[in-house]
Amino acid sequence: MHLGPDELLEQLANLAHAERLDVLLDRGAIVDAIEDARALAARHPADGPAATLYAFGRRAARFGAAGRPFVRGLLHAHALAIGCALDMNDVELSVHFARMALGQIEYLELRGWVAARLRPLGQKPKRMPPKRPR
Amino acid sequence: MERLEKAAVRPELLPQKGPFKDPVQAAAEAAQKNPDRRSFKELFALGMKGADIQGLAKAAQKYEGDPARELADIEAGRHPLQRCPRAH
Numbered sequence: 001m002h003l004g005p006d007e008l009l010e011q012l013a014n015l016a017h018a019e020r021l022d023v024l025l026d027r028g029a030i031v032d033a034i035e036d037a038r039a040l041a042a043r044h045p046a047d048g049p050a051a052t053l054y055a056f057g058r059r060a061a062r063f064g065a066a067g068r069p070f071v072r073g074l075l076h077a078h079a080l081a082i083g084c085a086l087d088m089n090d091v092e093l094s095v096h097f098a099r100m101a102l103g104q105i106e107y108l109e110l111r112g113w114v115a116a117r118l119r120p121l122g123q124k125p126k127r128m129p130p131k132r133p134r
Numbered sequence: 135m136e137r138l139e140k141a142a143v144r145p146e147l148l149p150q151k152g153p154f155k156d157p158v159q160a161a162a163e164a165a166q167k168n169p170d171r172r173s174f175k176e177l178f179a180l181g182m183k184g185a186d187i188q189g190l191a192k193a194a195q196k197y198e199g200d201p202a203r204e205l206a207d208i209e210a211g212r213h214p215l216q217r218c219p220r221a222h
Contacts, residue, residue, distance in 0.1 A: 003174060011178055021191045061198055066166040069182070072190060076181030077174065090186050091215050094193055095208055100200035 002038075005030040008074075015073065018065040023066040029059045040107060049078040049086065050114035054107045058100045068097060084118040095122050189215045 007028050016023035033055040040051035053075045060067035072093060079086040096113070098106040119125060192214045197204035207213045 065195045068190040068194040069187040071179040073178045080177045082153035098201035098204040
């Protein structure tokens with residue numbers, strides 16, 4: 001999925017407008033994130049969603065309150081573009097936003113985490129084993 | 135009724151069903167064939183399905199500059215998204 005900064009800025013602005021969220025339309029941050037994501041997934045297009053999450057997630061605060069929902073949508077859109085769904089919830093994603101902000105997670109770890117949650121479209125989601133009673 | 139009786143003889147008169155295609159899968163396939171702006175918008179809209187947009191935005195504002203507190207709140211079950219049943 002090769003998108004330019006203008007398409008992404010437009011999408012970010014539309015999301016913020018529709019949801020009435022505070023937004024910072026930081027074109028420089030978008031351009032930097034696109035370059036980073038392309039470099040990270042250059043050899044393996046299947047790594048696109050993880051590269052998108054890493055490159056944009058680290059910069060989410062630069063887009064204001066709309067940043068996190070925008071990155072979430074971008075991540076799932078990228079997964080769909082390679083024919084996959086992503087089985088994750090927004091709390092798990094928030095853990096990674098916080099870890100990225102703290103510099104506690106490297107790209108390789110994040111790539112593994114995303115890869116474990118990618119599911120080819122048409123396949124049923126894996127059932128999680130029931131939690132053990134405490 | 136008459137049509138159904140005829141269909142017993144002529145199967146082409148029976149309603150023809152195409153193969154079922156999941157709309158998400160169809161959009162993803164279309165995007166792979168033609169990754170233009172419109173398909174990105176469609177994929178983005180699909181990607182936002184089920185998202186707690188306000189919860190994510192609230193968390194971004196609340197923990198801006200203090201990600202350690204966010205992790206502590208998630209561990210303690212006090213995160214804004216953990217109060218929303220849609221996030222689980």
